[in-house]
Amino acid sequence: MENESKICRNVECDRKDQLLPLTEFYQYPNGEYYSECKRCHSRQVQENKEMGAIKAIEKLLELEIIKNSEVSSARTLFISCQSRINACRYNIGIYKDIECHWESPLAFMIDIIQKLPTVWHDWKIQNAIYEETKHDSDRPTIDRIDEFGDYSLSNIQTLSKHDNSKKARSKPCRVMIIKDLKIQGVFEFGSKKDLFSDLIKVGIPINATQIKFDTGVFQEVGNGYTLLLQSKNGEVPTADEALYKVVINHRRELIDEDTGQVIKLLGHWQYELNAGALRI
Structure with missing residues (x-):
């Protein structure tokens, strides 16, 4: 096929x-x-x-908002602020439809330092830990207290990268399991990690890197299994056209209380409706 390769246009590229x-x-x-x-x-x-961080730090020092002893913390704060702004601006991954109330990393930093002294204090402590260990998991990050809310003054806190990731993995979720076109049930889990672990144990070949949550669409995973996955309070996208035909069978029966056997079928109704993205 044509155009399967190209040349890097950066003149400083070693390739x-x-x-x-x-x-x-x-x-x-x-x-x-x-x-x-x-x-x-x-x-x-x-x-x-790095260039943006240097300019921001110079401005903060000039305005006497930070001290020389706080430069290292200000550098990591700038990088985190810029990262959150760009992720929201370009709808990257989990930040789709999340808004950041700042357009400038410098303005973001100033608000944290001046209006959220506890967050800034926690940031400096976590940054000191990161400076000592050099472990990326200890790097301070800006976290949303309510993961369904935006980045705003009332909804941010300091967490290490490890704790931030752990919090994301602990998100409750549920799954509808269909085996060979028959519904097996809807099951709830305390976290996505628990869901993946338990489903694999019972022979459902779920792949964490390929499966997606909150799509409103059934996903075939193999071995005759089809799954519909949803995180707690997850937003399911709306569909412009029908994706499924839902058939509802309603039966009215007379049952023997002693044997549990059906004595007589009193009525049978069937309803059909078209549905877009599904929610469980």
């Missing part, structure tokens, strides 16, 4: 004269590929972050 596979380039939402390879793009993003 600028090589044809690289398209997997080495990020894609825009419209399907077009970046002009520079992932390696160069990541390096440029990091350089931009």
